[in-house]
Amino acid sequence: MSTTAIRPSAIGFDVAKVRADFPILSELVHGKPLVYLDSANTSQKPLAVIKATDDYYRHANANIHRATHLLSERATALYEGARKKAATFLNAAEAQTIVLTKGTTDGINLVAQSYGRSVLKRGDEILLSWLEHHSNIVPWQLIAEQTGAVIKVVSINELGEIDQDDYARLLSSRTKIVAVGHVSNALGTINPIKSMIAQAHAAGAVVLVDGAQAAPHLAIDVQDLDCDFYVLSSHKMFGPTGTGVLYGRKPLLEAMPPYQGGGDMISNVTFEKTLYNQVPYKFEAGTPNIAGVAGFGAAIDYLSSIDRQAALAHEDDVLAYATARVREIPGTRIIGEARHKTGVLSFLVEGVHPHDAGTILDQQGIAVRTGQHCAQPVMDKFCIPATIRASLGIYNTREDIDAMVRGLIKVKEVFA
Amino acid sequence: MSELNDLYQEVILDHNRRPHNFRVIDPASAKQEGYNPLCGDRLTLYLTLDGNVIKDVAFQGSGCAISKASASLMTDVLKGKSVNEARELFDQFHAMITSNPETPAPDMGKLSVLAGVREYPTRVKCASLAWHTMKAAVAHEGGAPVSTE
Numbered sequence: 001m002s003t004t005a006i007r008p009s010a011i012g013f014d015v016a017k018v019r020a021d022f023p024i025l026s027e028l029v030h031g032k033p034l035v036y037l038d039s040a041n042t043s044q045k046p047l048a049v050i051k052a053t054d055d056y057y058r059h060a061n062a063n064i065h066r067a068t069h070l071l072s073e074r075a076t077a078l079y080e081g082a083r084k085k086a087a088t089f090l091n092a093a094e095a096q097t098i099v100l101t102k103g104t105t106d107g108i109n110l111v112a113q114s115y116g117r118s119v120l121k122r123g124d125e126i127l128l129s130w131l132e133h134h135s136n137i138v139p140w141q142l143i144a145e146q147t148g149a150v151i152k153v154v155s156i157n158e159l160g161e162i163d164q165d166d167y168a169r170l171l172s173s174r175t176k177i178v179a180v181g182h183v184s185n186a187l188g189t190i191n192p193i194k195s196m197i198a199q200a201h202a203a204g205a206v207v208l209v210d211g212a213q214a215a216p217h218l219a220i221d222v223q224d225l226d227c228d229f230y231v232l233s234s235h236k237m238f239g240p241t242g243t244g245v246l247y248g249r250k251p252l253l254e255a256m257p258p259y260q261g262g263g264d265m266i267s268n269v270t271f272e273k274t275l276y277n278q279v280p281y282k283f284e285a286g287t288p289n290i291a292g293v294a295g296f297g298a299a300i301d302y303l304s305s306i307d308r309q310a311a312l313a314h315e316d317d318v319l320a321y322a323t324a325r326v327r328e329i330p331g332t333r334i335i336g337e338a339r340h341k342t343g344v345l346s347f348l349v350e351g352v353h354p355h356d357a358g359t360i361l362d363q364q365g366i367a368v369r370t371g372q373h374c375a376q377p378v379m380d381k382f383c384i385p386a387t388i389r390a391s392l393g394i395y396n397t398r399e400d401i402d403a404m405v406r407g408l409i410k411v412k413e414v415f416a
Numbered sequence: 417m418s419e420l421n422d423l424y425q426e427v428i429l430d431h432n433r434r435p436h437n438f439r440v441i442d443p444a445s446a447k448q449e450g451y452n453p454l455c456g457d458r459l460t461l462y463l464t465l466d467g468n469v470i471k472d473v474a475f476q477g478s479g480c481a482i483s484k485a486s487a488s489l490m491t492d493v494l495k496g497k498s499v500n501e502a503r504e505l506f507d508q509f510h511a512m513i514t515s516n517p518e519t520p521a522p523d524m525g526k527l528s529v530l531a532g533v534r535e536y537p538t539r540v541k542c543a544s545l546a547w548h549t550m551k552a553a554v555a556h557e558g559g560a561p562v563s564t565e
Contacts, residue, residue: 352481353479353480354455354480355455355457355479355480355482355539355542356424356480356481356482359423359536359538359539360424370455371454371455371456372453372454372455372456376453376456379456385455385456385458385478385479386455386456414424414429415429415481
């Protein structure tokens with residue numbers, strides 16, 4: 001799918017222009033043009049992000065917050081600049097509520113081990129949903145084991161939506177933490193988190209939202225959502241791997257003990273007593289991924305530079321098109337048909353294991369993910385071992401979907 | 417797509433459609449579960465041992481064509497072999513599917529149809545799941561599930 005062949009979409013979103021920003025999209029894979037349909041796994045990076053990390057190493061490489069020389073000032077400005085950009089991106093009231101992490105998984109572990117460990121008592125409940133990614137399950141299992149808290153799981157319906165009646169039923173005064181994804185990575189379901197947060201607050205619980213899959217698609221406003229914690233990863237939203245954000249309500253962050261000890265998270269160290277730094281720094285021990293954060297800042301700038309409403313309308317169009325085209329192929333079954341979805345089409349081809357389909361698609365230059373998508377409970381719920389998952393970024397087109405459909409027909413030929 | 421045909425040869429597709437020895441042995445001398453958590457492939461391997469000799473071997477489970485065909489071919493080959501011969505075959509098979517694709521593939525008789533896997537490093541664990549399960553089964557005649565992750 002050469003860039004020149006791509007029509008501007010009817011929505012007024014110039015996808016050809018966006019595609020030209022991503023150098024990897026002109027890569028050949030097994031001699032075929034790359035059709036990248038694995039953005040829920042990790043997104044591709046625009047030139048601006050690649051350049052920002054390169055520029056950091058060429059012109060600003062130094063440690064942050066530590067030295068008086070010019071390079072350290074530049075590095076600190078890039079790092080703290082990204083924090084401010086993340087605050088704006090999430091509409092957080094102040095940059096001090098933004099902890100820079102290694103990513104979503106790190107953010108959830110931080111909240112589980114710091115907040116969870118300080119509040120959870122034996123018999124307290126942590127409420128999760130069946131849709132969750134393993135990284136929003138396992139950190140809670142660890143803290144539950146350590147504190148004697150109990151994990152409760154809200155069921156999902158046959159469309160792949162969280163059962164809101166079950167949610168209301170499971171919320172109680174015993175519920176101390178609700179941890180829920182904004183968008184499901186395996187099925188693409190957009191959860192009604194604003195109303196779920198309001199209900200949790202009414203029950204006296206604190207809410208963590210896993211926003212890893214929402215950030216590249218949806219506008220996020222932590223004040224409007226009224227969430228207590230919101231976590232995301234840079235690499236899902238066109239930035240580098242190894243960095244991300246934990247937004248936390250300031251009084252909560254201030255009351256939480258540090259997660260890891262080390263440099264930068266302290267204000268005074270003696271062997272008698274160490275005083276911790278202010279938020280957010282008390283949660284940022286050690287030299288962070290500064291180049292990654294510089295790239296993350298550039299990714300936020302990039303996202304801010306495009307018309308995100310038009311981008312979402314374009315992605316919705318491609319998802320609807322993909323859904324219709326895959327449904328047309330005899331013997332396919334779509335897994336996850338929520339009324340509100342974004343970016344993900346999970347499906348099966350009768351008689352073909354997803355892994356085999358993945359290999360045959362790859363030989364044609366088409367990158368999809370096959371397997372359980374780190375969401376084994378979702379697979380168990382639908383009684384399937386795995387799915388083929390096509391996931392979208394702002395750069396995907398109907399032509400990409402046409403290529404995948406041709407690839408799936410080839411898959412069916414091999415297994416006929 | 418000559419490369420693809422190297423992997424998905426007719427023999428493999430046939431074993432996938434109609435796997436040999438796809439049944440339960442009850443009672444079995446050894447029963448072992450194998451699991452590949454990344455892709456969700458699962459199989460249970462059953463062995464009947466007469467002293468040191470594999471009298472019967474069968475499997476059940478779900479998985480991709482490569483893992484199923486590999487299990488099917490393995491069960492065909494193992495019948496009548498001693499446990500030591502089975503271990504040697506494991507080593508030879510593993511060496512074959514991880515060998516350099518630029519070099520000629522070692523001849524392993526009917527197992528050679530799986531040599532194409534060496535072109536696909538992500539699929540090595542699919543082809544080796546049954547073999548790892550067998551190795552664990554003969555080592556302790558049934559125990560904790562093995563995993564190819």
